[in-house]
Amino acid sequence: xxxxxxxxxxxxxxxxVTDDNNNQGxxxxxxxxxxxxxxxxxxxxxxAPGYVATRHRDYSGSFTPDMTEFYFSRRNVDTGxxxxxxxxxxxxxxxxSVVSPRVGRPTLAPDGNTMHLGSQxxxxxxxxxxxxxxxGKLFDRDDWGIMRLSSSIQGTYIFDDYKNHxxxxxxxxxxxxxxxxxxxxxxxxxxxxxxxxxxxxxxxxLIWDSEKADGFGDKDLYISFRHSDGxxxxxxxxxxxxxxxxxxASAYVSPxxxxxxxxxxxxxxxxxxxxxxxxxxxxxxxIDQLKEKSxxxx
Numbered sequence: 001x002x003x004x005x006x007x008x009x010x011x012x013x014x015x016x017v018t019d020d021n022n023n024q025g026x027x028x029x030x031x032x033x034x035x036x037x038x039x040x041x042x043x044x045x046x047x048a049p050g051y052v053a054t055r056h057r058d059y060s061g062s063f064t065p066d067m068t069e070f071y072f073s074r075r076n077v078d079t080g081x082x083x084x085x086x087x088x089x090x091x092x093x094x095x096x097s098v099v100s101p102r103v104g105r106p107t108l109a110p111d112g113n114t115m116h117l118g119s120q121x122x123x124x125x126x127x128x129x130x131x132x133x134x135x136g137k138l139f140d141r142d143d144w145g146i147m148r149l150s151s152s153i154q155g156t157y158i159f160d161d162y163k164n165h166x167x168x169x170x171x172x173x174x175x176x177x178x179x180x181x182x183x184x185x186x187x188x189x190x191x192x193x194x195x196x197x198x199x200x201x202x203x204x205x206l207i208w209d210s211e212k213a214d215g216f217g218d219k220d221l222y223i224s225f226r227h228s229d230g231x232x233x234x235x236x237x238x239x240x241x242x243x244x245x246x247x248x249a250s251a252y253v254s255p256x257x258x259x260x261x262x263x264x265x266x267x268x269x270x271x272x273x274x275x276x277x278x279x280x281x282x283x284x285x286x287i288d289q290l291k292e293k294s295x296x297x298x
Contacts (some may be wrong), residue, residue, distance in 0.1 A: 030094040031092050033067060035047075035048045035051060035052070035094050044241070044281065047061065047278070047280060051087070052070075052279055055077060056074050057076075058072060058075075059074070060107070060252070061252065062107055062108045062252050063254055064112040065111065066112070067089075068089040069089070070086065070088075071085070071086050073085070084101070085098055086098075100129075105117070105148035105149075105196065105250070107151075110152065114151070118146040118149055118159070119135050119144070119146045120140070121133055138178060138180060139181070143163060144161050145163035146161060147159075147162055148195070152202065153202060153203070154173060155173035156203050157171040157181070158199045160195040167194055168188060168194055168197050168208060169184065188206070188222075188232060190210070191212035191213075192211040194210045195208065195249070196209050198250075198253065205224065206224050206226070207221060208221070209250065209251070212237075216237075216243040217244060217246065218246055221238045222238065225291055242262070246266040247263075248263065249263045250262060258284055260284045
């Protein structure tokens with residue numbers, strides 16, 4: 001990790017009240033790719049300890065396509081408040097700022113110009129991000145509970161729904177028209193929990209978290225590759241190197257395709273919130289290793 005010994009700056013949006021979000025003090029500033037972190041092997045490592053990974057609940061990270069911005073959610077363990085946090089590479093140093101209070105589970109579209117927030121979204125403007133907008137009547141429904149929505153270059157949306165047995169739905173673009181969402185197949189929508197999907201930028205695979213009989217404890221990460229005919233391959237557990245007795249969730253692959261990011265939370269409190277939890281990363285070669293198994297017909 002490349003470091004320069006100057007204080008890391010915490011820049012708060014004018015409308016956001018300071019809330020002890022990082023406690024970094026005089027940690028060395030960061031420079032270089034991936035927030036200056038040493039790339040991991042096939043063994044998952046905590047991402048950016050002391051910077052992204054703090055004593056707070058850090059969750060669901062993603063880079064912009066040019067790899068100069070990293071967004072994630074942080075829940076202050078003292079106040080219970082959630083924030084959308086950004087690290088941005090400026091003058092060769094990574095600077096931290098709080099963008100806004102969190103809305104939904106933020107995910108970046110492949111072009112980096114849309115921030116999905118469940119059934120809502122923001123678009124990039126010359127001065128930052130727009131106000132929150134609705135995706136429209138196909139998604140903004142009282143009877144659906146969308147936590148996380150992920151999109152591909154082709155405009156495909158895949159999202160979860162906690163109000164209807166924790167299922168995943170897909171909505172595609174055909175002839176320039178947004179299609180009504182439909183359920184993904186039963187071999188994906190199975191188990192006690194199915195949530196937090198990530199679709200590859202090219203639409204070739206889907207990763208999500210679920211609690212199934214073949215799991216390693218709590219919620220595990222699963223992957224399915226898409227066939228040339230548009231159908232989805234087997235739901236394959238990412239294995240014991242990734243999944244543990246703890247909860248693994250909210251997968252994401254960096255725009256360069258090199259690293260898989262996910263959350264691991266060892267404890268769950270009685271109110272359903274995760275008081276501990278960090279973002280991990282691992283070499284994305286694990287995806288290539290699982291592809292052949294996933295494409296084998298059931």
